[in-house]
Structures are given as C-alpha cells and as structure tokens.
Amino acid sequence: MEGKKRFVLGSSSAIRFTLIQSLLKKEDFDVHPPDIDEEVLDKELPREYVKRIAEAKAEKVSRTVDNEYVICADTAVALGRRILPKAVSDDLVRQCLKQLSGRRHRVYTCLCVIRRSLNADGVQHVKRVKVVESRVRFKRLTQHEIQWYVDSKEGLDKAGGYSIYGKSQALILFLSGSVSGVQGLPLLELKNLLTSVGVDV
Template identity: 35%
Template sequence: MTLKIYLASRSPRRGELLRQIGVAFDVLPSDVDESVHPGEAPEHYVLRLAREKAEACAERIAADGLPDLPILAADTTVCADGEILGKPERDEDACAMLRRMSDRWHTVHTGIALAHRGRIEVAISSTQVEVAPLSAAEIAAYVASGEPRDKAGGYGIQGLAGAFIRRIEGSFSGVMGLPVYETAQLLKKSGLNVL
C-alpha cells in the first residue's frame, strides 16, 4: 500500500521530491507568519516555521473534519554571513542577493516537521553551497528569467542557477527545499516506511 500524507506546501519542487521516493500526498498549504524573530538563528527559524506549518495544518484537519493523515511541512532559508536571505520582493532584491553570494560560500537550511498521531518530529538539513563568480550581466540575465521569484536567496539550484553553482557540501534535495534522506528518516521514525 502506498504511503499517503498531507504536504503543507504549494511548492512543486517539494511535491516532485516526495513523488521521487514514492510518497503520495494531498497538498494542504499552511499560511503562517514567516517573520524572523529578533535574534533568531537561521537553524531555529526554519525548524520553528516547519513546526508551525505542521501545527496549522493539523488544526485545519481537525476543524474541517478531513481524513487524519500524517502532515509533512518544510521551510528553507538561505544564509550568508549569519544573515537570513529570504525570498526577494523585487528584482533589485534578487540582484543584491546574487551579488552577495557571488564567488563565495553560503548555507542553505531546510527544516522539516512531521505531525502524526498527536506528535511532531522535526529534523534539519544544512548544506554549504559555493557560487562561482557572477558578472553583472549574468546576474541581470538570470533575474530577467523570472526564476529567482519566490525562492529563498533568489535562486533555484534545480533550474538555470545550477549553471553557476560550483559545488555543494550536503544535500542537493535539501537545497531544492525538501531533503529526501532526512524526510525518509523522519517518516521511518514515525513508523511510516517509504520502502
């Protein structure tokens, strides 16, 4: 029997990664305030948001009388010099983020939470990403593609930006938004095996 869960995200990338490991899901997005708390470390931020998204979905399921399935929530952030780089609001923001990451390393944190049978388990994946030197023309062309919109740090490693990612140390799927290994382990820990 195929494992079926709720995915608390509209992200097509997260859905694609779940399908990759054979997990069926219904999308049940959670709308939570994604503001960073004063002094909050990036790792704590993504874990808190993942937990809050799972909790919000659990409340919605109970309120709407939906089938009681496990809920998987995730949050990803890009961090440079200890500062969280969120989703760019304007093209200028995306350009500034890409200039900042050009020719250096940054960290991508993805927190995941699984709500199942009244409990919430969390895990985190942290990956170091090295960006090649980017010219102003390359940054402008990439931003003009529209790809940076709605992506933490202003880039998607699985798209055009893959051409300027020199190397990573960690989880490629974690940088995409859902670390497959950690997700499978979290499901397994809750008695939900993908294999």
Template identity: 35%
Template structure:
C-alpha cells in the first residue's frame, strides 16, 4: 500500500504511524463516542474505530483507505473515560493503584468497498500510588485528555510495574496489528 488516510488528530497516533514508514495524510472526524446501552468495552472500541474510518470515507476521503482507531481503559468491567476534573481523576487513579486493568485499542481500515478491524487487549498493572503522586501527576496536565486519566508514554510510565500485550496499543495505535491489518486489507483488494 502506497498511502492511507489517518482519521485522527492525535499526535501520538501520527507519531506511531510514521514509525511504520507508511505515507499518510491526517485529518479529524467528528464521531459520537457515547456507548450504546449494554455495549461491552470491546464492542464499543471496535464500533468507534470502524465509525471513524467509515466517516472518513463518507467525507470524501475515497482515493485510499482510511484508518480509524479508538482506545478505552477498562477496570472491573467499567469503561474509564477522560477525567472531567481533579476529583474524577483522583477516583480513577485510586481504582488503578496497585491493580491490573485492561486497555483496549481497536483499529479499522475502510474504503468504499469494505471495512476490516481488529481489537488489541493489553493488561497494565500499576504500582500502589500515593496521594502525593496522584496530585503531582494531575499538575503535569498530562491526564486531561487521556482515557483512564493517564498516558503511558509520559510520566505515568513510571507507574507501570507490568504490561502484558502491546505497549503501542496502550499509546493508541498497535504497530504490529496495524501493519498486519493493512497487509490483509491489500490482499483482499
């Protein structure tokens, strides 16, 4: 594949996709990310990745495939969104402190003819966090726009004691699976 579109304004996804050596053009899509009633985290993240890719195609980005992606953080079967304020962030960090949670990242590739997708699940374990560590991390402003209130590629990386799965998926774009999906998509053309 010579080139694709990336339906995301995320600087992290742009940086990660660049590592694959694929030519791409980045743009943003507006997608309603409200979960459906009784929708599992896996169903939600895959639906949103597909929605973003398909919305890009519907917007007229048709001359090459559109890549969409979405990431959610899940603890105890509860989807953790972006923190709304310090109290919400503090609650999230106390839930994740000293425990293992899941990060689900879905990728989808779409054209006018088809959409293909994959979901990658990664288990992430945090060390026990003190109130001072939680407050100090909040003041970095890193958690403000991050699902689950943290970015593994930033200062919260020091909270991680164990990771089972894809580090890059936790960042927002699983490199191996993205390359695989692009190859599978091309093989079916």
C-alpha cells in the first residue's frame, strides 16, 4: 500500500520521538500513541511494572496495524521496590527530588517490539521484549537546588520528576548503564531487538 510505513512508534513522548530518529528515518515510521491504564498494581515490582505496561502498549497498537514493527517502551524510576510517580506538578517534582537527594536509585525501561501479519495461514506474531536497568545518583541537594530545578520545569511529566539531560546534569554524581534508557528508549537494545527479528538498521 502506497505510503505504508515499516515501523510504528507507540508513544506520545517527544523524547522517544527524537531518540528513535537516531536509528530510523522519519519517513520510515508513524506515531500511534496508545491509550492504556498505567496505574501501578498493588505490590507490583518496578521491573514487572514496566514489562507489563510496555507489552500492553505494543499489543494494543499492533492490533491497529498490519505487517509493521510496533515499538513501545515504558520507564519507571524506583527507590528500592517503590516506583516514584510521573511528576505532573511542581509539588511532585519537589517531592521526588527530596526523596532522590543523595541516594542511588534505579531506572527501568522495557522495550517491546511486535509485528503482526496476516497471511493464508492466519496471524503470524513476532514479539521481542527487553528490560534495561540503569543506576543514577543525585548529589545531596540543597533546598535552593531543588527549587532551582523545579523552576526550570524540566521535571514535569517525567518519571521520578527529572530529565537526565539539561539542568539535572549539574546535580547528578553518578550514572551507570544506558543514558538513552534513562531517557526512555535504550537505543543499543532497540537496535539489537530489531536485528534479532531480521531488521537491519
């Protein structure tokens, strides 16, 4: 079909849209943000949570397309077993930063790649899933530093109340793992998943 894309990014994230262009040409993918319930279940662990949500996003989007690779991801910032919220207000950004101050935490991002195709034999289903774990540590933050970052608005709508790029770099002591994973789309692992299903990027 004319105009048909090879890939679909299942996300409304501007950061994921920018990151995926490091691997794929803009003309090769569409964007179909899924609408799903992302509430954390009772006693759900961070790794289990991101895997469940990423797969749910990909499964939902894949039912709306045919023979395209659907790429979805989900990210959680965790202190131990506790998942920090997406900071939708200045107060939540402030609360998250107070909890993260001086402490090492983990960032989990799950990738899910699905392709459904219809043929004479029925539905063929290709699926690959990968959870990527990174570790980050903020310096011990002063009230002034927290307010400075809150005022920047960078932490709004971000898991854990911060973005790994921008002003937060002046506050972070340590990062181990995937920088793009902390941003929300680990590119090395995405490239490897696509390679595993026969896609050369």
